[in-house]
Structure formats: structure tokens, C-alpha cells
Amino acid sequence: MTTETALIIGLLIVVSWLAYEYWRAYRKLLHRLKDNDHSSETAHKKATKILDEAQVEAVKILKAARTGAVTHRAQLGAKMDAALNAVADREIKDFKNALEMETIHVEKAVGQKIATRYDEVNKEVEDYKVKQMALVDQKVNKAVVQVAQKILGKTINPRDHQELVLKALEEAKQNGLFD
Amino acid sequence: MDYLTKDQVDALKQEIDILINNKYQSKKNESVRDSTLQELERRKISPENWKKELDTLRIFKLTLAYEPTRINILTYANWIKKTVGADVILDVTVDPKLVAGAQIVWNGKYQDYSLTEIVYAELQRLLN
Numbered sequence: 001m002t003t004e005t006a007l008i009i010g011l012l013i014v015v016s017w018l019a020y021e022y023w024r025a026y027r028k029l030l031h032r033l034k035d036n037d038h039s040s041e042t043a044h045k046k047a048t049k050i051l052d053e054a055q056v057e058a059v060k061i062l063k064a065a066r067t068g069a070v071t072h073r074a075q076l077g078a079k080m081d082a083a084l085n086a087v088a089d090r091e092i093k094d095f096k097n098a099l100e101m102e103t104i105h106v107e108k109a110v111g112q113k114i115a116t117r118y119d120e121v122n123k124e125v126e127d128y129k130v131k132q133m134a135l136v137d138q139k140v141n142k143a144v145v146q147v148a149q150k151i152l153g154k155t156i157n158p159r160d161h162q163e164l165v166l167k168a169l170e171e172a173k174q175n176g177l178f179d
Numbered sequence: 180m181d182y183l184t185k186d187q188v189d190a191l192k193q194e195i196d197i198l199i200n201n202k203y204q205s206k207k208n209e210s211v212r213d214s215t216l217q218e219l220e221r222r223k224i225s226p227e228n229w230k231k232e233l234d235t236l237r238i239f240k241l242t243l244a245y246e247p248t249r250i251n252i253l254t255y256a257n258w259i260k261k262t263v264g265a266d267v268i269l270d271v272t273v274d275p276k277l278v279a280g281a282q283i284v285w286n287g288k289y290q291d292y293s294l295t296e297i298v299y300a301e302l303q304r305l306l307n
Contacts, residue, residue, distance in 0.1 A: 141306050148302050152278045152294075161245045161279060162254060168281040168292030169258055177283065177290055178263045 183256040185270035188233055191215065195233070198226040239263060240270045240284035244277035244293060 156164070172178065182188050194211045198219070201208055207216075219229060239259050247255070256269045263285070274282075277293035284290075 137306075141303065144302060144306060146276070148298065152298060156245070156279050158245065158248055158251060161243070161247075162251050164279045164294075165241075165243060165251075165255060165281045166258065168283070169255070169262070171292055172283050172285075172290050173262060175290065177285055177288060 181260075182233070182236060182268050184252060185238055185268050188236060188268055192230060192233055195226045195230045199230070202226070235266065237264065237267045237286075238270045239267045240272070242272045242274050242277065242282040242284075242293075244273070244275055244279050244281075246273055247271060 182191075194215045197208050197210050198215075219226060222229060224232075241255060252269065252271065255271075259267050259269060277295050278298045280293040282289070282291050282293055
């Protein structure tokens with residue numbers, strides 16, 4: 001055996017080994033590709049499934065959210081209505097109270113004014129009455145006195161008059177009027 | 180002639196004034212009484228002097244509650260002449276409000292001896 005033969009053989013061996021390794025690598029690659037394909041499909045399926053589930057779940061959540069929103073809105077509306085009603089009631093009540101208070105105040109003030117004015121007018125009337133009564137009394141008294149004086153003056157006869165005049169003159173004399 | 184009241188003296192003064200004004204007329208004036216002419220003759224004084232004499236008479240004011248009779252006036256005048264003086268004449272006025280008695284004004288002094296106040300007070304007491 002020559003070197004060349006040995007080299008050829010060796011070369012053949014190497015080539016065979018390389019071919020084997022190549023074939024094995026090729027097989028491995030194919031297998032890997034096959035695996036990859038399978039994994040990809042599985043992943044795709046999984047992804048699709050996840051997406052579907054996610055979509056269903058999302059729909060569920062959306063439905064629930066919508067339902068919750070409707071319910072919440074209804075509850076909120078009811079709460080707002082209740083709150084608004086409460087506020088409105090309170091406002092109305094406050095206004096009513098204020099109005100009542102104001103009405104009472106005004107009534108009281110007007111009543112007080114009327115009472116004061118009534119007292120004033122009453123006093124004026126009483127004063128006027130007293131004044132007029134006094135005037136009437138005065139006039140009546142004066143008239144009575146005048147009538148009485150006239151009657152008395154005429155009732156006394158000239159002789160009695162003379163006696164009273166002489167008595168007056170004597171009294172004046174005693175009082176020193178002629179001294 | 181005895182002078183009793185101021186009215187008499189005033190009337191006499193008016194007659195004397197006529198006599199003074201008609202001194203030089205021979206015709207008798209109807210407004211002068213015979214008694215006045217006789218008194219002037221009796222006194223033997225001029226009308227002017229007689230008037231001056233009358234002006235010296237003092238006036239005694241007497242307010243009465245009634246219209247006095249001539250007898251009443253004579254009575255008061257005599258009383259006054261006897262008590263106060265012969266040269267005093269009476270000036271009488273009437274005020275029915277006095278009721279009775281008299282108010283006297285003499286020598287600038289006033290005295291009320293009427294029954295006005297007494298009667299008025301009594302009437303007031305009865306009315307009240």
C-alpha cells in the first residue's frame with residue numbers, strides 16, 4: 001500500500017465521515033424543521049385558542065362591564081335622583097322655613113305696627129274724647145252758671161238787692177276803702 | 180241842686196255847654212230845662228264856673244247785679260254822700276253775672292262784694 005492509496009483511503013474515510021455527518025446533520029435539521037413546524041402549528045393553535053378565549057373573555061368582560069355599567073348607571077341615576085330629591089327637599093324645606101320665618105316676622109312686624117298705631121289712635125280718640133267732654137262740661141257748667149245767675153238775680157227782689165248792696169257798702173267802709 | 184249820679188251830672192254839663200255856646204242868643208233853647216236855668220240864676224255864677232265846679236266832683240263807681248230803681252239810687256247816693264263825701268256822685272252800671280251785692284271802684288281801688296264767686300263755687304260743687 002502506497003501512501004497515495006492510504007491517502008485516498010483516508011480521504012475516502014474522511015469523505016464518508018463527512019457525508020455521514022452531513023447526512024446526520026441533514027436529518028437532524030429535517031427533524032428540527034419538522035419539530036419547528038409542529039411547534040409553530042401548536043403555537044399558532046395555542047395562540048388562536050388564547051385569542052379566542054381572550055375574545056370570549058373580553059366579550060364576557062365587556063358584557064359584564066356593560067351590564068355593570070347599566071346597573072351602575074341605574075344605581076348612580078337612582079342615587080343622583082335620590083340626592084337631588086334630598087337636596088331639592090332640603091332646599092324646599094329651607095325655603096319654606098325661611099318663608100314661614102319671614103312671614104311670621106312680617107306678620108309680627110305688621111301686627112306690632114298695627115297694635116302701635118291702634119294704641120296711638122286709641123289714645124288720640126281718648127284724648128279727643130276727654131278734651132271734648134271737658135269742653136262740653138265747661139260749656140254746660142258755664143251755661144248752668146249763667147242760667148243760675150240770671151235766675152238768682154231775678155229771683156232776688158229790689159229790696160233784698162238794696163239790702164245786699166248796702167251791706168256791701170258797709171263792708172267796704174269797715175275794710176277802710178273810703179279812708 | 181244835689182248831684183246824685185254821673186248820668187245826671189253829664190246831662191247837666193251838656194245843658195251848660197249849650198248855655199255857654201248860646202250865651203248871646205236871647206231866644207230860649209228847648210234843650211235846656213227850666214230847673215237848670217233856675218239853678219244857674221240861684222247860684223249867681225257863670226255857666227263856665229258852674230261847669231268847673233261840676234268837674235271837681237268825685238266819681239264813685241258802683242256795679243250792681245240788677246237794674247236799680249230811683250229809690251235804690253237815691254238810697255245809695257245818700258249813703259255815699261253821708262259816708263264818703265258830699266262832693267261824690269254815683270256812677271252805676273249793671274252786670275247780671277254778679278247775682279247780688281256790688282263791685283266798688285273808689286279812688287283807684289277795686290273791691291268785689293258781689294256773690295258771683297260764692298254762687299259760682301257752689302254751683303260748681305253741685306255740678307261736680
